[in-house]
Amino acid sequence: MPDWTISATGHDPVPARSLVPQIPPGLSMRPRRTIMLTGTDQRCLAVAAQTALHTGHQVVLPHTAATLKVPAGLHLHLTADPDAPRIRQIPGSCVRDNWDIALFSSGTTGRPRGYGFTREQIATVTGWYETIYQVTGDSVIVTALPVSYNWTFVAGVMLAARLGARLHLSSSVPHVLDDAAAAASAADRVIVLANPVVLDQAAHLWGMPANITIDSGGAPLGTSAIIEYRSHGIDIREGYGLTETASLTHFDSAATAASLGTVGTPMPSVQTTITLQDSRPVIGLTSPAIGVPLDPCEPHTPTRLRTTDLGRLDEHQQLRLLGRSDDHPIAGHWxxxxxxxxxxxxxxxxxxxxxxxxxxxxxxxxxxxxxxxxxxxxxxxxxxxxxxxxxxxxxxxxxxxxxxxxxxxxxxxxxxxxxxxxxxxxxxx
Incomplete structure (x- = not known):
């Protein structure tokens, strides 16, 4: 795997390997251990997670250190304060095994849930991102989303590491697009990982460089907003994926009038089904990258997932998200x-x-x-x-x-x- 580059607000680009000495020892050494990583130092968190996974450790990457179902192991909390406690043992809970990295849902409707993925599954999904983003080792991925977010980790950290590209972590949501524009002159492509909340707060630069693409996920954007962005020369796309699917199943690669309002077509080997349940069109997915629920009480089918999202497929197999499974139709609208x-x-x-x-x-x-x-x-x-x-x-x-x-x-x-x-x-x- 080629060395990759990381930068952040207030920090110039540096090789990822140069930050390894700032991380408590043991991540690059065997034998295999379970290591939970949290912290506020986003650069070190990114490098620590990728290094530990590459070395062969089992990595747990929650959004916070709150009580979660995780296995016993070592907890590393990474901050810029050299005197802060950084290492402790955690007793853990009884969880499912046979995975290499655990990522967690956002917790929009309750406690975050953990899902484990193998290195091979993560490699499959980063390969999809490489194809849909059309990125190379000369590309830059920019985001204000945290490293522990499954999308940022897979499409940011692991994709940059796969290609030897640069990941820029913006600590300022209002200036994330400025950071992307600043990176554009020295890159063949710049990918911005954003969501509707980030785009609401970001300062909008009409007429941004043509080699910048914004991938908006997490929730749908209104078609009026997408049309406005594109009318000002901003290449913005929508994609879809869940924590359970390592962040990706669909992407709007076409970005045409026909695909407007959809999250595009499925990735290779992904199949989408719509099943009516209580008159609601529930999305079902088949994917090679469906994670293992850590909680043994959660049902698990290795390659099939019944989501809690509602959707509709058009004649081109483009998926339009409609709502959640507890939403009601009103006057024929979702x-x-x-x-x-x-x-x-x-x-x-x-x-x-x-x-x-x-x-x-x-x-x-x-x-x-x-x-x-x-x-x-x-x-x-x-x-x-x-x-x-x-x-x-x-x-x-x-x-x-x-x-x-x-x-x-x-x-x-x-x-x-x-x-x-x-x-x-x-x-x-």
């Missing part, structure tokens, strides 16, 4: 349809839309909308879905985002998100 209907009002705003009942819609924005925009969102949703205005709940995120920079779904017992107060002394719920 949450993704509502997102597109609201597109002209939302613009580039990040919006999480749920059809919580057959006659109720919950819309959560990342930040508060001005009163006139809030009214326009509610009016347009009510008209498009043939609902009373008071059946449209518009809120915005008031607490912290998830570690993977996603909007959390509200769960039983949680406090509601902050509501937008509009007009005549009433709440818009």
């Amino acid at each position: 949450p993704r349809d509502t997102l597109d209907l609201l597109g002209p009002v939302l613009g580039r705003r990040c919006a999480q839309i749920r059809h919580t009942a057959s006659d109720e819609v919950a819309i959560k924005l990342l930040t508060p909308a001005p009163p006139h925009t809030a009214l326009a969102i509610i009016d347009r949703a009510a008209e498009a879905l043939d609902l009373p205005r008071h059946h449209i709940a518009l809120t915005h995120q008031s607490g912290p985002l998830l570690p993977t920079l996603k909007l959390p779904n509200r769960r039983p017992g949680q406090q509601p998100a902050a509501r937008t107060f509009i007009g005549q002394g009433r709440w818009n719920a």
